[in-house]
Amino acid sequence: MAQDKKTQQAYSQLAKKHEKKRPVAKNCLFAFLFGGGICLIGQLIQQGYIDYFSFTKQTAGDPTVATLVIIATFLTGLGVYDKFSQLAGAGSAVPVTGFANSMASAAIEHRTEGYVLGVGGNMFKLAGSVIVFGTFAAFLIVLIRYVTVGL
Numbered sequence: 001m002a003q004d005k006k007t008q009q010a011y012s013q014l015a016k017k018h019e020k021k022r023p024v025a026k027n028c029l030f031a032f033l034f035g036g037g038i039c040l041i042g043q044l045i046q047q048g049y050i051d052y053f054s055f056t057k058q059t060a061g062d063p064t065v066a067t068l069v070i071i072a073t074f075l076t077g078l079g080v081y082d083k084f085s086q087l088a089g090a091g092s093a094v095p096v097t098g099f100a101n102s103m104a105s106a107a108i109e110h111r112t113e114g115y116v117l118g119v120g121g122n123m124f125k126l127a128g129s130v131i132v133f134g135t136f137a138a139f140l141i142v143l144i145r146y147v148t149v150g151l
Contacts, residue, residue: 027089034084035091042068042095065096072097076104099130 045067049060075081081101085092092098103123110122 030087031089031091031094033091034088035094038068038092038095038097068096069100072100073104076101077108 042064046060046064049055049063050057053063055063072081075084081092081097082105085098085101092101106125107123113122
């Protein structure tokens with residue numbers, strides 16, 4: 001038993017010695033810059049809807065999100081978004097574009113299984129929980145607002 005512990009400790013030390021160091025500061029900077037860049041593009045798209053299509057600031061949000069989702073899905077289909085996300089890290093995963101990428105990637109990966117069981121069934125594996133919990137959270141917030149403030 002004591003020999004097993006020594007072997008495990010020796011292995012842990014050897015593994016730690018050869019473990020690649022993670023550039024945490026660089027990864028945080030890239031996530032900040034790329035995530036901010038995606039948000040900047042979203043702001044520009046939103047401003048375009050306001051300026052050119054007569055949306056108000058309140059109504060321009062929905063088409064902006066839809067446009068970002070379409071762009072991210074298209075780039076995922078071309079294989080560009082995956083390369084971009086390797087560099088951007090969490091900066092590409094946190095905005096709505098990361099959500100679109102996760103859905104499109106799952107659909108692409110399982111397309112050989114057919115449109116219903118493959119694409120449709122697997123596309124919502126990750127996204128389904130986000131949609132359900134988002135809807136439930138929105139319901140709770142409205143319920144709390146109704147109880148405290150009223151309509």
